[in-house]
Amino acid sequence: MSLASGTPAASDGSQARTLQASGGPARVSGSPFLHAGVTGTTRERIPTIIVEAHDELARLVAGRIATLMREREAAGRQVVLGLATGSTPIGVYRELIRMHREEGLSFAHVISFNLDEYYPMRVESIHSYRRFMWENLFSHVNIDAANVHIPDGALARAEVDAACAAYEDAITAAGGIDFQLLGIGKTGHIGFNEPGSGESSRTRMVHLDSITRRDAAADFFGEENVPREAITMGIATILGAREIAILATGEHKAGVVRRAVEGEIDRAVAATFLQRHANTTFYVDDAAAADLTRVATPWLVDEVVWGEPLTVRAVTWLAARCKKAILKLTQHDYAENGLTSLVAQHGSPGAVNGLVFNILGAKIRGKSKLPRSLKTICFSPHPDDDVISMGGILRKFVENGNDMTVAYMTSGNIAVFDHDVRRYMDFLERSAAEALHASGDGVRALTETVHAFLSRKQAGEVDIREVQDIKRIIREAEAVSGIEVMGLSKANARFLNLPFYQTGKVRKDPIGPADVAIVADLLRELQPELIFVAGDLSDPHGTHRMCKEAIDLALEEVYPGTTKRPEVWLYRGAWQEWPITEATVLVPLSQEELTIKIQAIFKHQSQKDSAPFPGQDEREFWQRVEQRNKSTATILDELGLAEYFAMEAYVIV
Template structure:
């Protein structure tokens, strides 16, 4: 019976998929399979031929293999590896090289013979590439083919660097990279303009010859392309769909990467469900969108003909379900994000008491507060709450080098105008100019440059918070140590990051905390900052009474927005408030027009925020609720 239920739940999926709770658990499972293969081959006295991938997906697998080598004696002396791809042109010693990646994450930590390692050569003259690729193929064939191929997947659906348009029988070759692929790599190269336009990659036909293929994918960023690869029609526009032809492939996912698969996203379409309030809300909102009707106009027939007969049978009639969900949505709307004094709390998302709360807004970067919840920020101040904002990092990697010189020139001229000696400042300025002329992509800035970039972001944060109505004494700059590397890759979180956060929380003792919950941030700073807050609060909750009455609200907006069914507090904004929020965002001039790290959304941050807030309001209106200009959305974190 369990097998039948699984088949029913996965009937939309055209290849095997295994879903783990998290990336680490999944990676350990894959590492065990690789280890078992290596040991089996050792016992047979032959080599294990592995196809390896780079990127974020296999990092934890490699980490576990290194642990097995050091702690369990797993030997790699009988292992021969072939990497999928390499940028072209690319020096093997470059920080962005896949040679460097493999050495840092695996090869330098195990006992694999150097002659057993094969990675495409990014230094070849163009006229020698075809011969090299043919030889690469021949070496794999002479060894009897790949025993196991590890794959990641790009958001274009590429496997290796086989971009849309690649042929299913393609071999190892030079390819041109898709613009989205280059945008995704821009962080590692210090800007898309520095990302190579070409790469050498194993072909889809080469990958297909492997006796076993495992594709790894983690995070919500991969969810939409995973759905296309697993459930979509086979198409050259999504090369990963070709894997549906293979009997040897398995997709290994975490829950986030699997979240858009039908069995997780709309489970009522494939199986009987346990209908709790959360799932009912999601399903009814989905149905409203499917049939293009407000919630209160949905009928029993709408439910029955769209895969939701079980719900209307168990909980119906439709009208009763509609009213319950409609009321839940209506009660999520509030113009009082700090709670409305002397009101019925059951009808509002926030508590009525105390009437004047201490509110602490954590902002990972110096502009996330006004971008993501600027309207609510202003509303909280206007309604008399004791509002504090804490900027967790300096954001000093996200300032253009030209801005540094411009601010330095201003400082020199100002010093001269008031009669101060500017010689020292001029000397530092010349050192900066000299450094920036020869600066390489992603090279760490001089300490003085990093300081100036931090000062720029700090002055803008002051301006934005002041515009929202805050006094300087309520503006806090934390400069958490994990961030201050001068590189896009940050240090691991340490005890000091947590202790600094605990210290601020103990000082303010907030009734409500607002924290960034849009973990699609391509730098990873948002999720790191969020985890620090949670760790700090979990420790404080063991001893400090005030924490028991402290609520945490997550906001989004800079990188994504909550789905309508997730929203627990929606704060409507008038046209005038939208304008005030926009002006608060404009105080962050270094991030305007074209920020250093825009991610894959080409819109300016103020445009993203304004359009996402407008879309949230439109979505509520389509469900039959009031027609607001814009809405900021929040979800409560349950400790």
């Protein structure tokens, strides 16, 4: 039975349970899977399953695909899969590969049709979706190459229309698509069906939206290198599939997920057309589900159990909605916004107001209330996440006499422009070889090798080892300079250079035993009492999430069972801040402290002015930090709490 056609059967044959809102979202968690489908109390127009972890989502969707494949194989029939590219489905493909290798899942009877391809695009290009599919799935399973169909981005323009018509004919000849896998873009596009795409559209050439091209800029090392056109299946082609699964992960997808699931059908958001499909399921992780009504404001869709976290969320939401300080909320405010049950539980508005006011106030910790004399590790996924995300508390921890180590988990070398390398090569050439303790011939050979490569380098091409090393060294030097502003030195920095990152490409390898071993060795060596970990799920390329995975696995290895672990404080990166309702600790910063934090960010000169991977926010990282930290303080002020200049937020787990 389809996951989208009601409550699914669990993997052990038992019937999965349907969760209702009771202070938190219904979600899939553990095994058997729990279905968070649409009920009469939700506003969701597409059945939506919320999965706690990214990997769990991949296992769930891959399991559904495998079930369908086995059913068709047992019936002696072929199965037709519509497949997608991008970072989100990679986990699904890795799980399918595992099932093929370990469980004998056969692809011999599979016919596949991919959604799209950039145009123009050479087949051998590292950006080619054909290459992506073979590297990430097809070359690892026993699929017949003749059964693989991917739009051809290398065709002459005059041949494209006929090829698109032939693509549609091939789908029809195969009997139609049985299962279509989709991701969703920030514009709500599915495939490359950009805003304005019609419901009757079929496979065709399209012009790419500026937001889509900006999203792809990192993969192409610059928006100017992203093709302006693509070939894509149309909306009607996608809706013709018998079953559709659409995936979204990360906080940066939360807004468009809500728009697609709860909003009206609109040509400006292609994913909303999926509301008309009878067998579509949206699979999202907690972060991507954050803006759904049943998650953000569950009291608006059903009766809830008023625990403390939900009470804090509801009252701060009400205060913002009424534009009042918490202590000024009245019975009328609660009644007009569907929160009378909350007042009834506490007896009066004043009682619930006071409770939430005190809970929020207790989260505020200045330097005197922060830890002292603890062995502490700050794990920084990239060489600037430490000062960007927690520069304020880092300085306070140093001033409080904590034994601080900053562990930079990856080199961050792909985020260095080639022109920076040329500048440093020029420095080497102009410097005396003797002062660098190197022979003039050695310097000359290195600079000639680097210049020769850069002169012929294609956009997005993987750097040679010499260039990768130079970019790594640039970022390491900047990292040391940054923590020196905080009162630390080179001796406080560790550069782990985890192997998963060392692909030379934006797309990384999965976290492996070697990555975990490096982190575990550091934990054993330093025996920290407290660690800071990036909990930011909005990193566009998943490096933060993968680094956290390595840390979590290392903690399990080093501190098994009931062994006392170091306290873990989660911070967020350059894209988001913890909401005050979720934060455990709020750390106020003075104007001087925020200025020092920004000065530390300035030390990362290769990321200054124009970072290679800025995401959708074109502001510099220091500008985002300034606005984010000031905004957190402003929110507290508007709620009637103490007024501070700026503030950082952390979650203790």
